[in-house]
Amino acid sequence: MLHADVLCGADRLDTEVTCGFGCDLISDSLCFARPGCLLLTGLTNVQIIRLAEMVEARAIVFVRGKKPGEDVIKLAREKGLPLLATDLFLFESCGILYQAGLRSS
Amino acid sequence: MQLKFQVKGMDFSRAGQAATKIKKALQLAGMDPATIRKAIIIAYEAEMNIVIHAYHGTLTANITPHKVEIIAEDEGPGIPDIPLAMQEGYSTAPPHIREMGFGAGMGLPNIKKSADELDIQSEVNKGTRLWAAVFNNVNIQQNRYDEDAALSGANDLRSAGNSTR
Numbered sequence: 131m132l133h134a135d136v137l138c139g140a141d142r143l144d145t146e147v148t149c150g151f152g153c154d155l156i157s158d159s160l161c162f163a164r165p166g167c168l169l170l171t172g173l174t175n176v177q178i179i180r181l182a183e184m185v186e187a188r189a190i191v192f193v194r195g196k197k198p199g200e201d202v203i204k205l206a207r208e209k210g211l212p213l214l215a216t217d218l219f220l221f222e223s224c225g226i227l228y229q230a231g232l233r234s235s
Numbered sequence: 236m237q238l239k240f241q242v243k244g245m246d247f248s249r250a251g252q253a254a255t256k257i258k259k260a261l262q263l264a265g266m267d268p269a270t271i272r273k274a275i276i277i278a279y280e281a282e283m284n285i286v287i288h289a290y291h292g293t294l295t296a297n298i299t300p301h302k303v304e305i306i307a308e309d310e311g312p313g314i315p316d317i318p319l320a321m322q323e324g325y326s327t328a329p330p331h332i333r334e335m336g337f338g339a340g341m342g343l344p345n346i347k348k349s350a351d352e353l354d355i356q357s358e359v360n361k362g363t364r365l366w367a368a369v370f371n372n373v374n375i376q377q378n379r380y381d382e383d384a385a386l387s388g389a390n391d392l393r394s395a396g397n398s399t400r
C-alpha cells in the first residue's frame with residue numbers, strides 16, 4: 131500500500147499491528163505509542179530501534195525516502211523488528227493506512 | 236531489588252539500554268502495566284538527559300512490590316534554573332541532537348507528569364541528581380510480584396552495568 135521496501139524482517143511481514151503511530155519526536159513516541167503498534171517515522175538513528183523496543187512496537191516504517199544505516203538494520207534484525215521504507219511523506223503514509231482501517235495509537 | 240547502570244554522555248549507540256532493561260525487570264517482577272509505563276518514561280528520559288546534557292552518570296532502579304524508585308545521578312554542567320528547565324518546550328539541546336528526535340524539551344515535563352514524587356537537585360558545573368517514585372497501585376493480594384524472576388531475567392544486565400540486590 132505504501133510501496134515500501136523491506137529492509138529487514140521480511141519473514142515477519144504477516145505480523146499483525148493493532149494501531150499506528152506517526153511521529154518524529156522521541157519523547158512523544160514514548161508517551162503515546164502503544165504496545166503492538168506500527169511506528170511511522172522519519173528518524174533513522176539507532177535510538178528509534180531502542181524506542182520501538184521500549185514501547186513494544188511491532189514494526190517501523192521509515193517515511194520520506196529515509197533509510198537507516200547498516201548498524202541500525204543489524205540491531206533491528208537482532209531484535210526481530212521488521213523495518214520498511216517508503217518514499218511517501220508521513221502524512222500520506224498515515225492517511226493511506228488510516229483509509230485501510232488502521233487506527234491511531 | 237536494585238538495578239544500577241553506568242550511563243555515558245554522548246554515547247547514543249547504547250543510550251536507552253538501561254531503561255529497556257529496567258522495563259524488562261519490572262515486567263518479569265509482575266508490576267502493574269501502568270506503573271511500568273510511568274517508571275519507564277522517567278527512566279528513559281532521565282537516561283537520555285545524562286547522555287545528551289551530562290558527561291557521565293548512573294541510572295538506578297529500586298524495585299519493591301509497592302513502589303519503583305528511579306534515581307539518575309550525573310556529573311555534568313548542572314541545571315542553573317530548574318523551574319525553567321521544567322517548562323514544556325524548554326531545551327538547550329543543539330540542532331544535531333534535535334535531528335535525532337531529541338531536544339523537544341518534553342523530558343522533564345513528562346517525568347513530572349509520570350512521577351508520584353519527584354525531587355531534582357542540581358549544582359552548576361558539578362552535576363544533577365533526579366529522584367522519582369512511582370507507586371504500584373495494585374491490590375497486593377493479587378500482585379504476583381516475583382523478585383527472583385526479575386533478577387534472573389536481569390542476569391544479562393551486567394553487560395551494560397551491574398545489578399545488585
Ligand SMILES: Nc1ncnc2c1ncn2[C@@H]1O[C@H](COP(=O)(O)OP(=O)(O)O)[C@@H](O)[C@H]1O
Binds near residue numbers: 314320326
Ligand atoms: N542531567 C542534566 N544535566 C544538565 N542539564 C540538564 C539535565 N537534564 C536536563 N537538563 C537541562 O534541562 C533542559 C530541559 O530538559 P528536558 O525537558 O529533558 O528537555 P530536552 O532534554 O529535550 O532538552 C535541557 O535542555 C537541559 O538544558
Ligand SMILES: [Mg+2]
Binds near residue numbers: 283284341342343
Ligand atoms: Mg530530555
